[in-house]
Amino acid sequence: GQQLNQSPQSMFIQEGEDVSMNCTSSSIFNTWLWYKQDPGEGPVLLIALYKAGELTSNGRLTAQFGITRKDSFLNISASIPSDVGIYFCAGHSNTGNQFYFGTGTSLTVIP
Amino acid sequence: DVKVTQSSRYLVKRTGEKVFLECVQDMDHENMFWYRQDPGLGLRLIYFSYDVKMKEKGDIPEGYSVSREKKERFSLILESASTNQTSMYLCASSPSLVTGYTFGSGTRLTVV
Numbered sequence: 094g095q096q097l098n099q100s101p102q103s104m105f106i107q108e109g110e111d112v113s114m115n116c117t118s119s120s121i122f123n124t125w126l127w128y129k130q131d132p133g134e135g136p137v138l139l140i141a142l143y144k145a146g147e148l149t150s151n152g153r154l155t156a157q158f159g160i161t162r163k164d165s166f167l168n169i170s171a172s173i174p175s176d177v178g179i180y181f182c183a184g185h186s187n188t189g190n191q192f193y194f195g196t197g198t199s200l201t202v203i204p
Numbered sequence: 205d206v207k208v209t210q211s212s213r214y215l216v217k218r219t220g221e222k223v224f225l226e227c228v229q230d231m232d233h234e235n236m237f238w239y240r241q242d243p244g245l246g247l248r249l250i251y252f253s254y255d256v257k258m259k260e261k262g263d264i265p266e267g268y269s270v271s272r273e274k275k276e277r278f279s280l281i282l283e284s285a286s287t288n289q290t291s292m293y294l295c296a297s298s299p300s301l302v303t304g305y306t307f308g309s310g311t312r313l314t315v316v
Contacts, residue, residue, distance in 0.1 A: 128307075137307070190301050196246040
């Protein structure tokens with residue numbers, strides 16, 4: 094399967110700080126998704142991106158579809174304790190039947 | 205509230221047992237998926253189904269099979285459970301193959 098690399102693998106930040114994470118692929122994708130997984134739960138869709146260069150926000154979260162179509166970025170502003178969880182990117186190309194998922198970024202917010 | 209429901213949150217099974225993981229969705233979605241999640245490896249696709257009685261292998265189908273007799277239900281079967289199948293299993297559904305998936309809460313399976 095396709096390899097999506099997410100970085101960083103884990104983050105420990107103070108409450109109120111901004112967070113940035115990214116996802117890169119060896120292949121071009123036409124759709125990028127960002128999910129959050131709370132402890133003990135399944136992933137929940139946060140943001141979907143459909144066009145290169147697209148910038149989309151959902152509250153304090155902003156995601157961007159990279160110009161090269163091989164990467165995507167997620168930013169969280171003014172982090173709060175409930176932001177704790179694992180964030181996954183997922184990408185889909187026109188030639189495939191599935192979304193490929195990244196390895197996840199584990200976020201810990203210290204109050 | 206639309207949802208994907210996995211029948212068990214936690215399961216403990218013995219090596220060699222046949223294991224059934226059940227998943228039901230109430231959104232009338234065409235497509236359903238089974239993933240396993242392991243630390244450092246992310247989510248890996250085991251099987252998916254785009255219609256009743258249809259199935260496609262994902263990236264890691266070995267040791268698993270699936271059944272989709274009704275649109276709303278997608279079952280994952282471990283024919284003979286092994287310890288390396290200890291994992292979190294996630295079911296998902298979507299209305300098309302290019303739209304985001306809705307996931308269930310997961311089943312954490314331990315094979316001893």
